[in-house]
Amino acid sequence: MxxxxxxxxxxxxxxxxxxxxxxxxxxxxxxxxxxxxxxxxxxxxxxxxxxxxxxxxxxxxxxxxxxxxxxxxxxxxxxxxxxxxxxxxxxxxxxxxxxxxxxxxxxxxxxxxxxxxxxxxxxxxxxxxxxxxxxxxxxxxxxxxxxxxxxxxxxxxxxxxxxxxxxxxxxxxxxxxxxxxxxxxxxxxxxxxxxxxxxxxxxxxxxxxxxxxxxxxxxxxxxxxxxxxxxxxxxxxxxxxxxxxxxxxxxxxxxxxxxxxxxxxxxxxxxxxxxxxxxxxxxxxxQARPVVVRYFFSAAHYRSTIDYHEGALLEAEAALDRVETFLERAQRRLADTRFAGVGARVVPDEFGEAMDDDLNVPQAVAVLHDTVRAGNVALDDGDLDAAARAWQHVAARVPVLGSDPTAPEWRAGDEGDAHRAPGTLVDVLLAARQQARADRDFSRADEIRGVLTGAGITIEDTPSGSHWSLEQ
Incomplete structure (x- = not known):
């Protein structure tokens, strides 16, 4: 086009x-x-x-x-x-x-x-x-x-x-x-x-x-x-x-x-x-991670006035977190499956059409979030084929905007380490829960699951292992 x-x-x-x-x-x-x-x-x-x-x-x-x-x-x-x-x-x-x-x-x-x-x-x-x-x-x-x-x-x-x-x-x-x-x-x-x-x-x-x-x-x-x-x-x-x-x-x-x-x-x-x-x-x-600030500026149409107000960066953080959580959730869920190495990341037509139309980033971002929602539904339903397609599409789009929250450049240094820390702690707790289940200490396993659920983390037990995601 x-x-x-x-x-x-x-x-x-x-x-x-x-x-x-x-x-x-x-x-x-x-x-x-x-x-x-x-x-x-x-x-x-x-x-x-x-x-x-x-x-x-x-x-x-x-x-x-x-x-x-x-x-x-x-x-x-x-x-x-x-x-x-x-x-x-x-x-x-x-x-x-x-x-x-x-x-x-x-x-x-x-x-x-x-x-x-x-x-x-x-x-x-x-x-x-x-x-x-x-x-x-x-x-x-x-x-x-x-x-x-x-x-x-x-x-x-x-x-x-x-x-x-x-x-x-x-x-x-x-x-x-x-x-x-x-x-x-x-x-x-x-x-x-x-x-x-x-x-x-x-x-x-x-x-x-x-x-x-x-x-x-x-x-x-x-x-x-x-x-x-x-x-x-x-x-x-x-x-x-x-x-x-x-x-x-x-x-x-x-x-x-x-x-x-x-x-x-x-x-x-x-x-x-x-x-x-x-x-x-x-x-x-x-006031926020640099990738959030970039997303905040990028998400508005380039010809429009951006009206900065209190809470604007928090809104941008929440929106970008939905993308980041899906990418990380999908990557964990698809690991060790035949979908882990999905093909070349090609920007889908509807995203490209929006960008070709006077750099309509707001429309492109709307398409991005629609795909994130569809991908989360697919993961919830265990439809790994659909989840892999959604992951592929999202992973192709965010680098074009320069706003891939999982990219190494946004996670380098102390700020990136701090952002990764919660995920690392969850992985440690999941490993402890897995060990408790292996030891048939189901009371301990349920206790850990309850702690994670109380923190807004959803646990999925699948044949390939346990996976977690933030509640949407």
Whole structure:
């Protein structure tokens, strides 16, 4: 089946046809490293990790580029309040991000470029825009260079806006602009800014504007035409609108498709510093097993807003535990039977159809849980053939989502050992019960069974041995 995705520019579901057969070029706007990562950063990175995994599963070779914005007004403003240089603050903050990505099993992108490493490419694009008459040097001597929005008739195409309805661009001193909506391509050096945040250019010392950074990095690593540009919904305007305008005005094909992930709200409110409700990644990851946090973010549709509320991670834990319990129960029950080595794990059609439909993970997860329920019924009924098929299907699906709770990477270290400990204790008690039965000490065997039953554990005595599972 063809993969379909929601193209934000076309505002429609479209068939995905890569520019180069068998390959996908995906550029994602990464973080501006001004402060510690929050859960919005985790959610965005995870969305494109899921897309990457699914494209790969469907046999496509994915080149994902996720940039790091390490030069920006906000970084410099925050650094100015301290004795720290802007570049030092950016680098120190950037180092905080990989821990969260790694904890959630987010695959490292092939390229994760810093903006400051592509300044020469940015200057080349600006020169092209000046030569084509789509940019101008501010006449006030500031050294600023602006994109001339009036020169580009399709400005507003991404967000379907008329230029007359747009608010003025607030990214630079408006005194050097021809039109308030013109945006900065290059910002002349200011006397109160550190020299370390300045580069030589044909227009004088200065630094790049925010929007030109992504145009340069996407072209450098994916070429002037590539398949998909992604990022958070809050970047759609003005950032992505301006990227599209300047890149196409410079003669680039740019992105064939635009993709935007939903944001994270907290108790129904937008997460923001002004409201004081920002949740930092490290604090969030401390609340639950990382695989549970990954499941929590993954289970929502990537374009929807996730509303985090008290108890949300407990709900995710309970849902994932049902999957984990079934996988472990089935593995124990099917051990030493002809079903133990079931065939290749192929994702079933209904799961694949959901994923092909604009990465409809909620529908795919619903199919997953239906299979878990059917598998548990089969185990209860002793239908090992049906149980094996269910186990095979579930075991094939969860790795595609990167959320297989039984995978070694989620069970490494102290947290994994702690999670395995209850199962180990149950196995010890079962062995003691088995020995009591062999010794015909049925009173002791019944006592152990009663202890386990009281703890919510169901015991199944079968010809191949005793098996246990958590009560559903």
């Amino acid at each position: 063809t993969i379909r995705l929601y193209d934000s520019r076309q505002q429609a579901l479209v068939d995905f046809v890569p520019l180069v057969p068998g390959q996908v070029g995906l550029y994602v706007c990464g973080p501006t490293v001004q402060s510690s990562p929050h859960i919005g950063h985790l959610r965005s990175a995870l969305v494109y990790d899921l897309w990457r995994r699914w494209f790969t599963y469907r046999g496509l070779d994915v080149t994902l580029v996720r940039n790091v914005t390490d030069i920006d007004d906000k970084i410099l403003a925050l650094a100015a309040d301290t004795t720290e240089e802007g570049w030092a603050r950016a680098y120190r903050t950037e180092l905080e991000f990989p821990a969260g990505y790694q904890a959630l099993g987010i695959l490292p992108p092939p390229y994760e470029p810093r903006a400051t490493a592509s300044v020469s490419e940015m200057q080349q694009i600006i020169t092209t825009l000046l030569d084509k008459g789509h940019a101008y040097v501010a006449p006030d001597g500031s050294g600023d260079v602006y994109f001339d929005t009036a020169s580009w008739p399709t400005y507003g195409a991404l967000t379907n806006q008329s230029i007359d309805d747009m608010a003025p661009a607030a990214d630079a001193d408006p005194r050097g602009k021809r039109d308030p909506r013109d945006f900065a391509l290059w910002k002349g050096h200011k006397s109160d800014e550190p020299q370390s945040a300045s580069w030589a250019s044909p227009w004088g010392e200065g630094r790049p504007g925010w929007h030109i950074e992504c145009s340069a990095m996407s072209a450098r690593y994916l070429g002037e035409a590539f398949d998909i540009h992604g990022g958070g919904l809050d970047l759609r305007f003005p950032h992505h609108e301006n990227e599209l305008a300047q890149s196409t005005a410079a003669g680039m094909g740019f992105a064939s498709h635009w993709m935007h992930n939903g944001l994270v709200a907290v108790e129904g409110q937008k997460m923001s510093k002004s409201l004081g409700n920002s949740i930092f990644a490290a604090d969030f990851l401390a």
